[in-house]
Structures are given as structure tokens and as C-alpha cells.
Amino acid sequence: MKSSLTYLLTACYAAAVASQPTGSSDKLGHERSLIQVGESHIPIWMMEQEVLGLIRSKKTFMDITGNNLLPAMVYPTEPRQKAVVQEIHQLLSPDSMRIFLTTFSSFPNRYCRSHYGVKSSDWLYNTVAELIKNNRGTLNRRVPHRRISQQSIVVRIEGQGNLASEVVVVGAHQDSINQANPYMGRSPGADDDGSGSTTIFETLSALLRAQYQPARSLEFHWYAGEEIGLVGSQDIAQDYANRNVNVRAMLQLDMTGFTDHSGNMGIVTDFVHPELTQFTRQLVHTYSNLTALDFQCGYACSDHASWSKYGFPSAMPFESNEMELNPYIHSDKDTVETVDFDHMLQFAKIATGFAVELTHTSE
Structure with a gap:
């Protein structure tokens, strides 16, 4: 973040x-x-x-006369794949998320220009590769970036039929930072954004175990270099724009693990696609036990802004409706002990709903 x-x-x-x-x-x-x-x-x-x-x-x-920088899109008026989504929800596990995040946050830091930023990215890539190795039609790749040593990671589940050229993206950023000492300072990054990275890994894992076959292609992205200016997501979004990739929707999960136990979460309303954001609100209401409250996070607060910048529709749910609720981020205190895995589970349910609802239907 x-x-x-x-x-x-x-x-x-x-x-x-x-x-x-x-x-x-x-x-x-x-x-x-x-x-x-x-x-x-x-x-x-x-x-x-x-x-x-x-x-x-x-x-x-x-x-650009009359251009809406956010393209017109038609999304379902309400969630329509409840039976499919709720069946996949049974495969989501807070215990699995705890195991993943405990290792992911054990690196001294995940700063995108440090030795540990590369090591943690290698671990993430290998863990993802092991997860998908036996799943036909699923590919993973690393995306290098010119100015940082850490690489982004992209997993693609190929769509089936005439909608396969359309893409739905679920993303999080993998890097962390200790603002006082980026290279050598300890930065476990358990919440920022180990929680989001864990949430989308768990979502991918559940979809694969359920043998879900999307109509539209479905991608999971772990971005490098978010903390220093959205470097990884900008490179990828720009590349997709240059290649005219038909990205139907993008969901960014940046911090899903810290809560004040109020039952509230946040829905970002600035630099996002309004109709996709409205549909995301419906997903929260349908598939989680959280209450969605609107708030603004400001320019370039996370990787969804890269996709909006290049004209793609994006949305971002957040762990709370207060940007600064977690006092530990960007420090050595952002540890796995401070996150709530039941809270993270709700975001995995939302991400699963997003992935299935938007890759399953013809709308």
C-alpha cells in the first residue's frame, strides 16, 4: 500500500x-x-x-473528446453463480493461509531492489508453480522489470470457448518495505501485502482443486515494486494496453488481514471503475459477513490505479474503511501475529466470487 x-x-x-x-x-x-x-x-x-x-x-x-477514461462495461446486475461459488468456498482454509503467510513473511524483507526481494519472489514463483503443475491449461510466467531486480508473477487459467480472449485479473503486490531502512531493515510485510498475496494464492488454490473451468481467461498477478511507485503493475498494464488485451475486470487486494473487529471493510471509490465497484459491493454483501463502507484512498495508493491509468476497469476492496487502521505497516512490526485469518477468509470468498461471476457468464 x-x-x-x-x-x-x-x-x-x-x-x-x-x-x-x-x-x-x-x-x-x-x-x-x-x-x-x-x-x-x-x-x-x-x-x-x-x-x-x-x-x-x-x-x-x-x-480525447468525450472519452471516458474508464470504458463502458456491462456487469451482471447481481451475483448469479451462488451455487458454484459457495461450493468452492468450502475449499478455502484459514489454516492454509496461515502456513503460506508464515513462510512468505519470514524473509527479512521483500524490498523490490534487495537480495531478499528476489529470494522471496523466487519462493513465491516456485510455490505457485508447484500448485499449478498438474492443472492442464494453466500457465505461469515471470515478468522482469527494467529498474528493479524483483520480478512480477502471472498465472493464467485459459478460458474455454468464444470468450477465452477476454481476461479477468485478480492481483496483489508481493513486495514490502521498511521505510526507515529499505535494503536492510526488517519488513515482514505480513499485512502489506502478504495478506493480499496469500488471499489470492488461496483463491487460486481453491479454484484449481474445484477444477473450475472459466469461460473467460482468468489471471492471478503478484506485482513487484508496488511500494516504490506501482512499477510492476504499470509495466504489465501498459503491455496489455499495447497488445490490446481485452481485460474485462481487475480486482486488487492490498491488505486484507488487519481488522478492528467491527465487521466493516472498505470499498475504494476513487480511480476505480464505478460499475465494477458497485458489482464488487454486491459480492461483499452476497459472499462475506462484512459490511462494505466507501472511502477514498488517493492517487496511486495501490496497483488498481495502474489498470485505471491504461483504461482498464478496476476495483479495490480493502481490509477497513480507514487507510491508516494498521499502525504496523512499513515497519518490522508488520508480522503474522497481527493479522486475522478469519478476516482474510472473507476476502478470499469475495475474490472467489469475483473470479467465478465474471468469468462464468456471457455478460
Whole structure:
């Protein structure tokens, strides 16, 4: 989990859109277009002659007039695969999650540029490989990144039939950080984000044991380098955008294990897809015993923001509706003893519902 930052570009974009209606016209009746000449440039309204001037000067640009950076998607109006999901829920185990997280949080740290960040990633990759080795149609791969030594991990369960080219992603980040001493400081990262990494591993394990065959392809991602700026997830989301991968939905689980035992959890409402977020609320209500409360986590608070940045729909449930509820993260005190595995189990149930509901139906 990253600290909140100001999303200046989006604020300027919103201001530009608000200042002129889509496809607006000047007083002479000439239509204006909202033009962006680079990713870091603020979009501006231009008349046709100004746009032609860009063309003549061989300047590349995008006309984003009327663009919704979050694509229109149709999701089920309510969960429809309850029998399938609840059967798979029987295979989820808090004890299994405890075993996984105890080892995963035993490395001195999982900092993405440290020796231990590589060792922990190797352990995770080998553990995932062992889990899926006998499951036909399931592949795993490592994704290297230019500026960090830790690699992201992707597992894909190939979809069946004519929906196989569409992809549903469930993600978490594998790295941890001790803010006082990233390379050498102890950072077990049990909650941040060992809990999310464990939750999606348990979800994958249950789906495989149930021999679930998705219609859409289903991927599980463990991202490297989230703590230093969403490095791993940005690389992957950008690659998917460049290759026009049809990502139907992305769920990010960043911290699922710390609770005040109020029965509440959080649903992030900023930098997410509103319709997918609404469907996620329904999943919480249907498949868990938690109460979902809305909150904002700020720009780039976790890897869901990378997917939104590249135009893919994302959603993020969180362990509570308070970003700072867990006082131990980013320190040597974020240990396995501080997490609640029954709380994590509820998130595994939500993730299972997300995976099945969105890969099973034709909507």
C-alpha cells in the first residue's frame, strides 16, 4: 500500500472537461476538440484549424473528446453463480493461509531492489508453480522489470470457448518495505501485502482443486515494486494496453488481514471503475459477513490505479474503511501475529466470487 499523492493531471483534465462541454462549439459555430499531445501534457480545447496545424507540424496527438477514461462495461446486475461459488468456498482454509503467510513473511524483507526481494519472489514463483503443475491449461510466467531486480508473477487459467480472449485479473503486490531502512531493515510485510498475496494464492488454490473451468481467461498477478511507485503493475498494464488485451475486470487486494473487529471493510471509490465497484459491493454483501463502507484512498495508493491509468476497469476492496487502521505497516512490526485469518477468509470468498461471476457468464 502506497501513501496518497495528488493526481494533478487528472484534476487538470477534469477541469478542462468541465470548462467546455463535449464537442463544444465557439461563438462562430466551429466545433472544438479536446486534444492531448503527450501523456504528461494537460489536454486543451482546440479549434479545427489548430488541430490541422498540429498535423502540418507532424506533431502526434490524441483527440480525447468525450472519452471516458474508464470504458463502458456491462456487469451482471447481481451475483448469479451462488451455487458454484459457495461450493468452492468450502475449499478455502484459514489454516492454509496461515502456513503460506508464515513462510512468505519470514524473509527479512521483500524490498523490490534487495537480495531478499528476489529470494522471496523466487519462493513465491516456485510455490505457485508447484500448485499449478498438474492443472492442464494453466500457465505461469515471470515478468522482469527494467529498474528493479524483483520480478512480477502471472498465472493464467485459459478460458474455454468464444470468450477465452477476454481476461479477468485478480492481483496483489508481493513486495514490502521498511521505510526507515529499505535494503536492510526488517519488513515482514505480513499485512502489506502478504495478506493480499496469500488471499489470492488461496483463491487460486481453491479454484484449481474445484477444477473450475472459466469461460473467460482468468489471471492471478503478484506485482513487484508496488511500494516504490506501482512499477510492476504499470509495466504489465501498459503491455496489455499495447497488445490490446481485452481485460474485462481487475480486482486488487492490498491488505486484507488487519481488522478492528467491527465487521466493516472498505470499498475504494476513487480511480476505480464505478460499475465494477458497485458489482464488487454486491459480492461483499452476497459472499462475506462484512459490511462494505466507501472511502477514498488517493492517487496511486495501490496497483488498481495502474489498470485505471491504461483504461482498464478496476476495483479495490480493502481490509477497513480507514487507510491508516494498521499502525504496523512499513515497519518490522508488520508480522503474522497481527493479522486475522478469519478476516482474510472473507476476502478470499469475495475474490472467489469475483473470479467465478465474471468469468462464468456471457455478460
